[in-house]
Amino acid sequence: GNSVTQMEGPVTLSEEAFLTINCTYTATGYPSLFWYVQYPGEGLQLLLKATKADDKGSNKGFEATYRKETTSFHLEKGSVQVSDSAVYFCALVANNNDMRFGAGTRLTVKP
Amino acid sequence: DAGVTQSPTHLIKTRGQHVTLRCSPISGHKSVSWYQQVLGQGPQFIFQYYEKEERGRGNFPDRFSARQFPNYSSELNVNALLLGDSALYLCASSLGGGPYEQYFGPGTRLTVT
Numbered sequence: 001g002n003s004v005t006q007m008e009g010p011v012t013l014s015e016e017a018f019l020t021i022n023c024t025y026t027a028t029g030y031p032s033l034f035w036y037v038q039y040p041g042e043g044l045q046l047l048l049k050a051t052k053a054d055d056k057g058s059n060k061g062f063e064a065t066y067r068k069e070t071t072s073f074h075l076e077k078g079s080v081q082v083s084d085s086a087v088y089f090c091a092l093v094a095n096n097n098d099m100r101f102g103a104g105t106r107l108t109v110k111p
Numbered sequence: 112d113a114g115v116t117q118s119p120t121h122l123i124k125t126r127g128q129h130v131t132l133r134c135s136p137i138s139g140h141k142s143v144s145w146y147q148q149v150l151g152q153g154p155q156f157i158f159q160y161y162e163k164e165e166r167g168r169g170n171f172p173d174r175f176s177a178r179q180f181p182n183y184s185s186e187l188n189v190n191a192l193l194l195g196d197s198a199l200y201l202c203a204s205s206l207g208g209g210p211y212e213q214y215f216g217p218g219t220r221l222t223v224t
Contacts, residue, residue: 004153006153032211032212034212036215042217043201043215043216043217043218044154044201044203044215045215046212046213046214049212089153089154091153093211098144098156098159098167098169099144099146099154099156099203099213100156101146101153101154101155102153103151103152103153104151104152104153
C-alpha cells in the first residue's frame, strides 16, 4: 500500500543552520506530495506541495523537489529560525485519495 | 474566510460510551476527511466524504462511522469507546474528491477513561 517514511527526530539545530528532513514514499500511480507543519498547540498547516515529478514546492524559505527516480521529497531550508521550531509531516495523496502521513519530525531551533 | 472548524475542542468519555464529533469545512469545499492522531504519531486516515458519499475508508473498525450533510458539514461517530480511542481527531476539507491539498481544523482532543 501507499506509505511515507520520514527521517526520525528529534532534530536540534542552531539558528541559521541548514535544514534537511528526509522523506521517501511508496505509492502506486503518481501521487501528489505535501509537507505539513504543526506548531506547538496548533493544527496542521500546509507548508508546500508538488503534484508531479521534478516539481519544486516552496514556501517561507522551505523547498522540496519531487524526485520520482528516488521516490523522495526531502524538505530543505537554507537558514532556520527559532520560529521554525515545530513538527514537520511529509504526506502523499495517490489514486485512492486518502492522505498518508509520515510519523513526523520534531525540529527545535536554538538561538 | 473562516477555516475548518471542529467541535467540541476537548471531550472526556468513559469506556463503552458513544461520541459524536463535528466539523464544518471551508466555504466552497465539498470534501471532508477525518483523521486520528495519536500522540507522537502522524495522522491516520479514517474516512473521506465527497458530495455526501463515502469516498474512502481507512483501516478502522466498524465502531467508527461518519456522514456528510447537504451543507457539507460532517459528523464522526465512535461507538463502544475503548481506551485506545484516546487521540486528537482531525477534520480536513478540500475542494473536491481528488488528490487536492487538505486544510485541517484544530482538532478535537478525545480522552477515554
